[in-house]
Amino acid sequence: MADKLILEVYVDIKPGDVSAFKGPAGEVVTIPFSGRAEGPIFNGVVRPGAVDTQRVNLSGVRHMSARYMLDGVDSEGKPCHIFIENNGWFNGMEIPFKTVPTFLTDSPTLAPYLHQNKFRGEGHGREGGVLIKLFEVCPEN
Numbered sequence: 001m002a003d004k005l006i007l008e009v010y011v012d013i014k015p016g017d018v019s020a021f022k023g024p025a026g027e028v029v030t031i032p033f034s035g036r037a038e039g040p041i042f043n044g045v046v047r048p049g050a051v052d053t054q055r056v057n058l059s060g061v062r063h064m065s066a067r068y069m070l071d072g073v074d075s076e077g078k079p080c081h082i083f084i085e086n087n088g089w090f091n092g093m094e095i096p097f098k099t100v101p102t103f104l105t106d107s108p109t110l111a112p113y114l115h116q117n118k119f120r121g122e123g124h125g126r127e128g129g130v131l132i133k134l135f136e137v138c139p140e141n
Contacts, residue, residue, distance in 0.1 A: 003120065003135040007039035009046070009070075009084075011129040027056040033129065037070050041110060042082060044072015064088050064099070066132075080107035082114070086121055086132065096122040101134055 012035045020029040031052040036045050050068030057063075070082040088099035099121035103114035124131045 001138040001140070003138050005039065005133060006041050006119075006136050007037055007134040009035060009037045009132040009134070010126070011035045011046070011052075011132060013129040026058055029054045029056075033066075033068070035129065037072065037082075039134075041075050041113070042070065042072055042080070042107075044070045044082075047071055060091055062090055064090075064097075066099075074105075074107040074109045076109050078107065078109065080105060080110065082107070082110070084134075088121070088123070096124045096133075098122060099132070 011033045013031055013033050017032045018029065020027065031054070033050050033052060034046050034048070035050075037043065047069040050066070052064055052066040054062055054064045064087065066084070066086040068084055070084070072080065072082075074080045083104040084101055086099045086101040088097055090097050101119050101121045102117070103119070105111050105114050118137050120135050120137050122133045122135070124133065
């Protein structure tokens with residue numbers, strides 16, 4: 001059984017908002033972003049304060065950690081929030097890059113489902129930002 005797409009986050013990035021520096025132990029980049037989320041479980045927008053922090057060590061291994069909140073409605077049309085922490089490690093900028101997302105939500109409908117560790121993510125380039133696809137990892141039959 002193929003993994004199930006549960007949510008797509010359309011990340012919008014303004015290049016002028018990106019901050020970075022290099023030091024003797026590596027490089028750090030912070031990328032503030034906005035955007036929207038769409039999928040069978042939730043539809044909404046990225047709240048202000050979203051940021052992707054990337055640290056690159058001297059070997060070129062990049063650790064990214066995006067943390068953001070979404071405001072919107074769950075699959076039953078009820079208002080709710082979702083917090084996503086999406087982590088990944090990769091060399092260079094492989095596309096799609098792979099991530100491991102974790103979730104917190106105040107939705108009684110989504111909480112039993114999202115508060116499990118059975119998800120994966122992919123980051124795909126798109127004009128003006130990135131498309132993050134979040135999947136439920138389905139067991140092989």
